Amino acid sequence: MKKNTLMILLALACMLIFSTTAKAQYDFLRPVKGEIPGGYDFWVYTPTDYYYSLESTPVVMFLHGASLCSKDMNRSRRYGPLDAIVRGRQIDALVIVPQNPGGAWNPDKLNDILEWTKKNYAMDSTRVYVLGMSLGGYGTMDFASAYPDKIAAAMALCGGCSAKDKSGLGHLPLWIIHGTGDRAVSVKQSQVVVKELQDTNNDKRLRFDWLRGASHGALARILYMRKTYEWLFSHSTTNPGRPARPDITIDNSDLTKAYKDMKRGVPSPEIIFEKSIKDDDEY
Known part of the structure; x- marks a missing residue:
């Protein structure tokens, strides 16, 4: 009897260890370095319920601005979705945050990260979203223009578009937001993109808003809003x-009111953002 009881207890302990280990590997922030030769290093955040949802889990890729360009991966955590999660925002998605060492974002390198993620994580490949600010706003539109069939929806904040052929932007839901008081990246950079899409009848899936008087850093708050992710997650390819x-x-x-339903007593992300850029920075 004692032997049987001991065996049962050992079996239960093994099951508990396996369950805990299995969940642990899915519920953490993982730095991925050197996995893609010549590509970007990046963070992968797995949500708390990932172990139970797996193939139904959407993906959010966030592209940071020029002020966070560095070989130090921790810089890309200073503002954006990863910081929002730390502050209390629940984002039920795999969150991918590449670290740009410098220069414009490369759409092909971003696609390499997406393909790597598909091979290494269970995910819903019909619900991949791209969100970027400043230089990341440029990267978002450049990536979406190059790979519109892979991205369910994109949101570009205070950026622009470097792609010569912007027609791909008309193939997916795209929301462009820019502040008219932006002294780092003029609202004209976003307006040029909107006009080109309108002039070529590629604006059927386009949304855009010019926030009157809003500064460059003020738009960082959008990365923390519940409705930002609600809008993204409502789309599918x-x-x-x-x-x-x-x-x-x-x-x-x-x-x-971006932080009203989040933790209090921490500096506003846009304050950090504004301190790390200069008003005459292009991105």
């Missing part, structure tokens, strides 16, 4: 016609 959801709005009033 399998949606008939791939329309952009129209009912969620973001305006200046949202900027003032």
